[in-house]
Amino acid sequence: MGHVRRLYLSVVAGVSLAVWATGAVLLLRQLVLAVWDAATGVVLFAGGTVWRQQLGVSLALVLVGLPVWALHWSWIERISAREPAERRSVVRALYQAVVLAVTFSTWIRSAVAVLAALLRAMLGAEGVSDVAPLVQDGVPALLVSGGVWWFHRRWLRIDCQLAERRGAAAWIPQLYWYSATGTGLTLLVVGVALLLRAALDAVLPATVLVGSLHTAVSRALALSVSGLVAWGLHWPAVLQGTLDAAPADQRRSAIHWGYLTVVVFASLATLLAALTVVLQVALGWIVGVSDGDTVARTRQILQPLTWLLPALLVWWYHRAVLRHEAAVNATLQPAGTDWFTNAGRVLRYGSAFVALLFAGLGLSRMVSLLVDALFALLVSQPVGSWRRDLAFGLAVAGSGSGAWLVFWRAILASWARDPSGERSSLSRRAYLYATLGVSVLALLGSAASVLARLLSWLLGAESAAVALTSSAPALGIMLVALMVLAYHGQVLRRDLREAGAAPAAGATVRLVLRLPPGSDPEGVVQELAAHLPPGAQLERR
Numbered sequence: 001m002g003h004v005r006r007l008y009l010s011v012v013a014g015v016s017l018a019v020w021a022t023g024a025v026l027l028l029r030q031l032v033l034a035v036w037d038a039a040t041g042v043v044l045f046a047g048g049t050v051w052r053q054q055l056g057v058s059l060a061l062v063l064v065g066l067p068v069w070a071l072h073w074s075w076i077e078r079i080s081a082r083e084p085a086e087r088r089s090v091v092r093a094l095y096q097a098v099v100l101a102v103t104f105s106t107w108i109r110s111a112v113a114v115l116a117a118l119l120r121a122m123l124g125a126e127g128v129s130d131v132a133p134l135v136q137d138g139v140p141a142l143l144v145s146g147g148v149w150w151f152h153r154r155w156l157r158i159d160c161q162l163a164e165r166r167g168a169a170a171w172i173p174q175l176y177w178y179s180a181t182g183t184g185l186t187l188l189v190v191g192v193a194l195l196l197r198a199a200l201d202a203v204l205p206a207t208v209l210v211g212s213l214h215t216a217v218s219r220a221l222a223l224s225v226s227g228l229v230a231w232g233l234h235w236p237a238v239l240q241g242t243l244d245a246a247p248a249d250q251r252r253s254a255i256h257w258g259y260l261t262v263v264v265f266a267s268l269a270t271l272l273a274a275l276t277v278v279l280q281v282a283l284g285w286i287v288g289v290s291d292g293d294t295v296a297r298t299r300q301i302l303q304p305l306t307w308l309l310p311a312l313l314v315w316w317y318h319r320a321v322l323r324h325e326a327a328v329n330a331t332l333q334p335a336g337t338d339w340f341t342n343a344g345r346v347l348r349y350g351s352a353f354v355a356l357l358f359a360g361l362g363l364s365r366m367v368s369l370l371v372d373a374l375f376a377l378l379v380s381q382p383v384g385s386w387r388r389d390l391a392f393g394l395a396v397a398g399s400g401s402g403a404w405l406v407f408w409r410a411i412l413a414s415w416a417r418d419p420s421g422e423r424s425s426l427s428r429r430a431y432l433y434a435t436l437g438v439s440v441l442a443l444l445g446s447a448a449s450v451l452a453r454l455l456s457w458l459l460g461a462e463s464a465a466v467a468l469t470s471s472a473p474a475l476g477i478m479l480v481a482l483m484v485l486a487y488h489g490q491v492l493r494r495d496l497r498e499a500g501a502a503p504a505a506g507a508t509v510r511l512v513l514r515l516p517p518g519s520d521p522e523g524v525v526q527e528l529a530a531h532l533p534p535g536a537q538l539e540r541r
Helices: 002-040 049-082 084-088 090-123 128-162 168-203 213-240 247-251 254-287 294-302 305-330 339-378 387-417 419-423 426-458 464-501 521-530
Strands: none
Touching: 002 049, 002 090, 002 128, 049 084, 084 090, 084 128, 090 128, 090 168, 090 213, 168 213, 168 254, 168 305, 254 294, 254 305, 254 339, 254 387, 294 305, 305 339, 339 387, 339 426, 339 464, 387 419, 419 464, 426 464
């Protein structure tokens, strides 16, 4: 009966809330239009009968939806006051998470649109009449969705304070919290990168500039401010462990650690990509790629820095947070001492895997260029346009290989300190098997491509020159995949061999001995110790 009642209340409350919110947005829009027309004297929208009809529709939706929602929400609250377990229900948590997610997506989109329009008008990129439609549509949606979001956020926090949620009732709202946090962070990073790009355009104007600089600055500022607000409203709750779960459970949840690791590795990949572009432009300059004058080359080198700087800050900050969270977990009971060590391994092996992907891409490109050059020498033909490809291959291989060597050196140092723990860690096994899996798949695809070209030549479908030049990229991938597979396969075989040679650890069983009154504890313990099997030990703590 309780589940059916919860479903009824949640569905009806959600539908009536949507009806009321739609009507409130339409009503505010009609009022904004009326105020706009009266203040400016410029009628941009249809008035008279159409305006009155739309006003009637909006009032009807509000007058119907609001009482129904208020009635059912008060019913929900009365049940919660009478039955405290109601606050821990999965249905209630799902309702709150869905409403928060829908309203958050609405107000964040409206905030970006309204801020960008207002900034364009303030900077003179567009006239007031040009941005008025966006403002008049966006402000009502922003106010209504923001108000509903704030109400339900406060409602959720009250529930969290009054009842500790477990299981799905805890992690369903957490999905919203972390998704909204990641959305705000993404908007903030993109906005800052675009703002730095606009500053670069102001100092070193591009030869071809799409749109005005004021428009670019307006959008960058709108994204930055909206992202900062969204991130600031969600991240403190995530960081302080004050979501709808016990702090210890939240700090150890898969969602919490999944979010931190995704942000760390995504920012690392962005950082390596930006660094690769910088190196590519610099190396292209060295090998003689013709890409304009000094100003154009300087701009090409500085432009990736607009993404590199925010990515570097995000990577450094969240890496520090991840290590701090692991250190806090190490102080929690039970069995918290391994959290810090395991978090360090996740960082090292995950970062090494990301760097290895970059290194493999660059090295395969270098091998492909080498095959093309050797073939050109054999048939006495010019190599062709190779400078740009060489700069790209060296940049990707250099950034990826350099980063992988740094992380792999840290892994070897950790191995020297604790060979047994490092060998048995899940992070190491995941890294090795993931690397082997990617290498095998790359080897299969590239080998099939090379073999197909070889068979086409043998069957007379194409010449040897065409077959060799066409198979050069696949041949590069195949050779690099073989090298990666051989090295990491050797590492895995050594781990398995040493694990098999290591003595098996004995099992530890913890027992609780409860004796009746008047018993002799010492005598009972001695009696138990006298009947233990050979090799077993009894420890009293």
